[in-house]
Amino acid sequence: MSLVDSTGSGLTVAGMPLSRPLQDVRELSRRLVGHFVETVVPCATLPGDALRGDVTIITRTCLELAASMLDGRDLPEKTRRLEVAAAQWAREGIPIDTIHHAIHEGFRVGQDLVMAGASSMYTRKVGPDGALVLTAEDYANLMGGAKLVVDLLDRMTTTVSVAYMRELRAVVSEHHTAVHTLTSALLGGHSTSTMARECGIEIAGSYRVLAVAIPPHPDERNPILDSRVVARRKLRRTQAELASRYPEQALSLLSVDGGTILIPVDVLPDDRLDEFVAHLSRAAHVPITATVIEAAPQQIPIATDQVHALLDMAQRLKLEHGLYRFDDLSLEFQLTRPGPARDHLGTLLDPLDEYPELLQTLQMHISNNLNRQRTARILHVHTNTIDYRLKRIGQLTGFDPCHTTGLWYLRSALVARSYRETN
Numbered sequence: 001m002s003l004v005d006s007t008g009s010g011l012t013v014a015g016m017p018l019s020r021p022l023q024d025v026r027e028l029s030r031r032l033v034g035h036f037v038e039t040v041v042p043c044a045t046l047p048g049d050a051l052r053g054d055v056t057i058i059t060r061t062c063l064e065l066a067a068s069m070l071d072g073r074d075l076p077e078k079t080r081r082l083e084v085a086a087a088q089w090a091r092e093g094i095p096i097d098t099i100h101h102a103i104h105e106g107f108r109v110g111q112d113l114v115m116a117g118a119s120s121m122y123t124r125k126v127g128p129d130g131a132l133v134l135t136a137e138d139y140a141n142l143m144g145g146a147k148l149v150v151d152l153l154d155r156m157t158t159t160v161s162v163a164y165m166r167e168l169r170a171v172v173s174e175h176h177t178a179v180h181t182l183t184s185a186l187l188g189g190h191s192t193s194t195m196a197r198e199c200g201i202e203i204a205g206s207y208r209v210l211a212v213a214i215p216p217h218p219d220e221r222n223p224i225l226d227s228r229v230v231a232r233r234k235l236r237r238t239q240a241e242l243a244s245r246y247p248e249q250a251l252s253l254l255s256v257d258g259g260t261i262l263i264p265v266d267v268l269p270d271d272r273l274d275e276f277v278a279h280l281s282r283a284a285h286v287p288i289t290a291t292v293i294e295a296a297p298q299q300i301p302i303a304t305d306q307v308h309a310l311l312d313m314a315q316r317l318k319l320e321h322g323l324y325r326f327d328d329l330s331l332e333f334q335l336t337r338p339g340p341a342r343d344h345l346g347t348l349l350d351p352l353d354e355y356p357e358l359l360q361t362l363q364m365h366i367s368n369n370l371n372r373q374r375t376a377r378i379l380h381v382h383t384n385t386i387d388y389r390l391k392r393i394g395q396l397t398g399f400d401p402c403h404t405t406g407l408w409y410l411r412s413a414l415v416a417r418s419y420r421e422t423n
Contacts, residue, residue: 017070017071025060025063025064025067026060028063028113029056029059029060029063030056032059032063032106032109033056033059035105035109057085058081058082058085059102059106061078061081061082061085062082062103062106062156063106063110064078065078065079065082065152065156066110066149066152069148069152070148079155079159082156082159082160082163083159083160083162083163084163085160086099086159086160086161086163086164086167087163087164087166087167088167089164090163090164090165090167090168091167091236092229092232092233092236093228093229093232093233093236094229095226095229096160096161096164099160099164100157100160100161103153103156103157103160104153107149107152107153111149179201179251180253182201182251183251183252183253183262184253186203186207186251186262186297186300187253187260187262187300187301187304188301189298189300189301201248201249201251203297204264204265204266204267204297205264205265205266205296205297206264206265206266206294206295206296206297207262207263207264207265207294207295207296207297207300208261208262208263208264208265208268208273208292208293208294209260209261209262209292209293209294209295209300209303209304209307210260210261210262210263210277210290210291210292210307211258211259211260211290211291211292211304211307211308211310211311212254212258212259212260212261212280212288212289212290212311213257213258213288213289213290213311213314213315214234214235214238214254214256214257214258214284214286214288215286215287215288215289215321216231216286217230217231217234217284217285217286220234231256232256234256234284234285234286235254235255235256235284237283237284237285238254238280238283238284239252239254240283241279241280241282241283241284242261242280245276245279246263246267246268249263249264249267250262250263250267251263258288258311260304260307260308262300265294273292273323273325274322274323276323277290277322277323278322281321287321287322288321289311289314289315289319289321289322289324290311290322290323290324291307291308291310291311291314291323291324291325291326291329292307292323292324292325292326293306293307293310293325293326306326306333307326309333309336310324310326310329310333311324313329313332313333313336313415313418314329316415316418317332317363317366317367317414317415317418318363318364318367319367320367320368320369331412332411332412332415335412335415335416336415336416342416343416344416345409345412345413345415345416345417346413346416346417348397348399348409348410348413348416348417349362349397349410349413349414349417351396351397352393352396352397355392355396357389358389358392358393358396360379361375361379361386361389361390361393362389362390362393362401362410362414363414364378364379365386365390365401366407366410366411366414370407372386372387390402393410394406397410397413399413
């Protein structure tokens with residue numbers, strides 16, 4: 001059966017279009033999305049931006065498509081929009097069962113509205129004897145509308161399923177492309193010019209090797225949302241930002257928690273590194289921490305180990321989010337090397353074991369670049385309390401955190417202690 005009447009005329013009851021209850025698509029789509037959140041469990045677990053954006057737009061598209069079909073018109077661009085949306089959902093990891101639940105629930109609500117509208121039209125066709133006057137044309141249109149709904153639902157579910165699965169296969173295959181193979185080869189020290197030619201990417205003379213930590217998005221901790229969907233959307237935004245700024249130049253292996261990025265030195269100058277990390281943070285909607293080392297292709301494996309060691313240290317010290325170069329943390333990096341010096345430094349803070357609030361204050365004070373006001377705000381105490389605690393730290397350890405030498409030893413002790421506690 002064709003989805004539209006070959007004559008191009010719409011379906012009516014009592015001379016009124018069956019599509020009339022669906023005409024205000026903007027208001028109806030808003031109500032439907034609210035209904036999805038309340039009644040369709042998988043939809044309630046989607047991030048708010050997904051509901052306000054993709055789900056609302058596609059709900060409106062489905063309503064427009066349904067109304068046009070009832071009016072005897074076919075809108076192929078609406079079907080195409082469904083394909084594009086389904087592909088995007090596949091890339092962002094939105095479960096396909098959530099999509100189908102929303103489509104079917106939307107159809108149920110829409111059908112109820114159409115039937116209710118038709119019933120109100122019947123009341124106007126009651127004869128003198130109180131009997132309902134239903135013409136043969138009305139009956140045929142009602143039957144045609146019921147068949148049209150089935151066909152329309154089939155088109156939508158088929159369109160979404162095919163586009164979703166096609167994109168999903170493409171996404172999976174991307175992990176096995178030559179570009180990813182080249183990235184893995186560079187990180188593993190097995191790069192070859194032949195492999196690069198096969199990828200169509202020239203191996204640069206030197207790379208920025210970045211270790212990136214992507215923290216959880218706040219919505220990942222929201223118990224009513226699907227944390228996996230939130231995390232995948234965060235990763236997708238990060239990858240899209242990277243690809244849009246440095247297409248075919250940035251090589252990366254990233255997960256929802258972070259990973260490694262390789263960018264040619266001549267493509268990303270040093271004075272733009274901080275801005276680059278800031279752009280990634282805005283795209284991910286979370287504050288990213290990154291460390292960077294410059295390395296020739298054959299040095300990338302060693303540089304990768306070092307840059308991730310730097311990142312691990314920045315996270316252990318709870319440093320502010322942002323970019324850290326090797327020069328910024330070279331001293332701390334050296335302190336992490338095993339030996340008697342690290343063992344000794346690790347014991348300097350033992351007097352604070354009985355005063356966890358003092359240890360927390362010291363760590364927060366250093367990670368905040370010695371900003372007493374900021375540390376006080378984070379710990380929800382007065383700045384005078386911070387001053388008192390710093391004074392007590394100096395009395396207990398013998399190293400005054402308000403003097404350069406004392407602060408140097410205390411910061412070094414924090415570095416050494418963090419590794420002593422995990423090794």
